[in-house]
Amino acid sequence: MAHGAQRSPLLPPRPDLGLARDCEVCLGWGTVVRRDGEHELCHMCQGGPGDDEDVIRYGS
Numbered sequence: 001m002a003h004g005a006q007r008s009p010l011l012p013p014r015p016d017l018g019l020a021r022d023c024e025v026c027l028g029w030g031t032v033v034r035r036d037g038e039h040e041l042c043h044m045c046q047g048g049p050g051d052d053e054d055v056i057r058y059g060s
Helices: none
Strands: 031-033 039-041
Touching: none
Parallel strands: none
Antiparallel strands: 031 039
């Protein structure tokens, strides 16, 4: 029997879709789904706060 995803009390992260547009990892969504079903920002196109100096953005 198929089961739907369980509801999380937390809202999914809000990605910058301009950065995600040509990303091959998240396919333009800006987020990826972990094995446990939770959403997280894509590590390739979305930089965390304060991570700008260490992030390499492809396609920019």
